[in-house]
Amino acid sequence: MLTLHGVSKTFRLGKESVRALDGIDLGVGAGEFLTVIGSNGAGKTTLLNVIAGTCWPDSGRIAVAGQDVTAWPAYRRARFIGRVFQDPRQGTAPHLTVAENLALAAQKGPRTLRWALGRARLAFFRRELAVLGMDLEKRLNERAAYLSGGERQALAVLMATFTRPKVLLLDEHTAALDPAHAERVLEITDQLVRAHHITSLMVTHRMDHALRVGSRLVMMHKGRVLLDLGAAAKANLGVEDLVGLFRKVGVVDDELLLTDAKACAAQ
Amino acid sequence: MALFLAAVEQGLIWGLAALGVYLSFRVLNFPDLSVDGTFPLGAAVTATLISRGWDPFGALALAAAAGMAGGLWTAALSTRFRIQGLLAGVLTMIMLYSLNLRVMGRPNLPLLGRPSAFRTLSHLTGLPGDWAKVLGAGLLGLGCAALLIALFRTELGLALRASGDNPTTAQAYGLSPAAQLTWGLALSNGLVALSGGLAAQYLGFADIGMGIGTIVSSLAAVIIGEILFRPRGVGWGLLAALGGSVVYQGAIRVALRYGSRLGFTAADMRLLTALVVLAALVAPAWRLRKEG
Numbered sequence A: 001m002l003t004l005h006g007v008s009k010t011f012r013l014g015k016e017s018v019r020a021l022d023g024i025d026l027g028v029g030a031g032e033f034l035t036v037i038g039s040n041g042a043g044k045t046t047l048l049n050v051i052a053g054t055c056w057p058d059s060g061r062i063a064v065a066g067q068d069v070t071a072w073p074a075y076r077r078a079r080f081i082g083r084v085f086q087d088p089r090q091g092t093a094p095h096l097t098v099a100e101n102l103a104l105a106a107q108k109g110p111r112t113l114r115w116a117l118g119r120a121r122l123a124f125f126r127r128e129l130a131v132l133g134m135d136l137e138k139r140l141n142e143r144a145a146y147l148s149g150g151e152r153q154a155l156a157v158l159m160a161t162f163t164r165p166k167v168l169l170l171d172e173h174t175a176a177l178d179p180a181h182a183e184r185v186l187e188i189t190d191q192l193v194r195a196h197h198i199t200s201l202m203v204t205h206r207m208d209h210a211l212r213v214g215s216r217l218v219m220m221h222k223g224r225v226l227l228d229l230g231a232a233a234k235a236n237l238g239v240e241d242l243v244g245l246f247r248k249v250g251v252v253d254d255e256l257l258l259t260d261a262k263a264c265a266a267q
Numbered sequence B: 001m002a003l004f005l006a007a008v009e010q011g012l013i014w015g016l017a018a019l020g021v022y023l024s025f026r027v028l029n030f031p032d033l034s035v036d037g038t039f040p041l042g043a044a045v046t047a048t049l050i051s052r053g054w055d056p057f058g059a060l061a062l063a064a065a066a067g068m069a070g071g072l073w074t075a076a077l078s079t080r081f082r083i084q085g086l087l088a089g090v091l092t093m094i095m096l097y098s099l100n101l102r103v104m105g106r107p108n109l110p111l112l113g114r115p116s117a118f119r120t121l122s123h124l125t126g127l128p129g130d131w132a133k134v135l136g137a138g139l140l141g142l143g144c145a146a147l148l149i150a151l152f153r154t155e156l157g158l159a160l161r162a163s164g165d166n167p168t169t170a171q172a173y174g175l176s177p178a179a180q181l182t183w184g185l186a187l188s189n190g191l192v193a194l195s196g197g198l199a200a201q202y203l204g205f206a207d208i209g210m211g212i213g214t215i216v217s218s219l220a221a222v223i224i225g226e227i228l229f230r231p232r233g234v235g236w237g238l239l240a241a242l243g244g245s246v247v248y249q250g251a252i253r254v255a256l257r258y259g260s261r262l263g264f265t266a267a268d269m270r271l272l273t274a275l276v277v278l279a280a281l282v283a284p285a286w287r288l289r290k291e292g
């Protein structure tokens, strides 16, 4: 469903240069749910950006559903690709209402002069919102800005999935939420992804989350994929084993501590 | 009464420009200064065509089309050549100054005794001239506002609003920010030029200097509307801009008539308008600071 071939990206800041992606080869089959972990600066966000088209690789090719999209601008890829950002404010338009945000997401192709909020559509939105169990179906006419971070992120996950994208990209989308909301949004994500068999990549710093959901686990370090575990291998793994694996592949301790600290802070 | 009528007529006519500015500043989040050039462009095109024997309504349509072209140009400067928004507008405005002179062939073009949309309306309805002006201005002002309100409720209009509100989200849902800005600015400047064209027919002349300060007076109308009517949502926001424009024109009329006793002259109007806008821009920040 998604293939990356030799994708590299180097950022240059004056004399310094950072190789954020170092010849990534990755194939993700239809319906696979990848969790992606790695220390800060490993290149996880850059990987998602390159797939979404908000950042151009220096070399390599990207294909979605057999179609080479390397040269496509982000808005064109968006027809196939759903995305939820770490910052809840990025995934929704604050001054549009809940219903209007959903309407924006409901029609990813060319827009027409049809009413954005037709009766049939509103009924559909209510049904979909009810699945979240957050009573958002009663707040269709409220502006997204007035929702809590968790509610807004749940709305963003719904928006990103309900057009059934071929690929869904989630970048630490529960990191900015309080523990209860983080759990709820993770649950919702897992539920929607599995219900609709959406091929997904979820970046997270929470090792327990990376193990709990998904059918495959990928560890990145310094722009490379260091570890790629299938469902079976992943099922037998605990958080401790994962930390051990981190050490074994040469992630130095202080880098790891950073991720650990972040995970603890989140818990 | 005459003062009140004048305020309503002019408020609605210049209110079309306020609708355009509301669209660029509030909906698209783009500070478009090209309106100081597209307003007189609309006037110049209308006056030139009418003086060549065109029908006044056809002249208005072409004026709006010319304004849209101006908006496209500003959008192109901003999206293709990556020129900063404010600068793109200023460049268009300056270029249009020369272009407007070319269009008219001279700095001032009188339309005395020429047909106008208002006169046609007066003939058609049998209304006296003054009331025909109110009717014409009202039809066009409210009509355009109604069309915009309807547009904002369609998928196309929603795309425009979303891309002004949050470009990242809009892009993630298949919208090209450049494309949205392009047709949004075309629409905005089309309205502004329509306003200019109607103003020329109302005043009976087009003048090269009549665009100076369009942005400030339109912004004043938008802000006054927001303060007085506290609109919720874009639909009410548009109507508030029209209402704000009427209030603003009324205030200007009053100031012109009675201000002379305080020593104000017509020459001071722009300073006063700018001060009103300044106060409205500073007040919210000041209030926030006071509240803590």
Ligand SMILES: Nc1ncnc2c1ncn2[C@@H]1O[C@H](COP(=O)(O)OP(=O)(O)OP(=O)(O)O)[C@@H](O)[C@H]1O
Pocket (backbone or CB within 6 Å): A011, A012, A013, A018, A019, A020, A038, A039, A040, A041, A042, A043, A044, A045, A046, A047
């Ligand atoms: N726009 C940019 N300009 C310059 N350098 C960048 C840019 N984006 C990312 N980088 C650099 O590329 C490297 C990879 O960054 P990236 O954001 O992909 O890491 P990450 O794995 O998402 O990290 P984190 O866990 O902290 O989110 C980092 O060293 C970062 O500083």
Ligand SMILES: [Mg+2]
Pocket (backbone or CB within 6 Å): A044, A045, A046
């Ligand atoms: Mg990141």
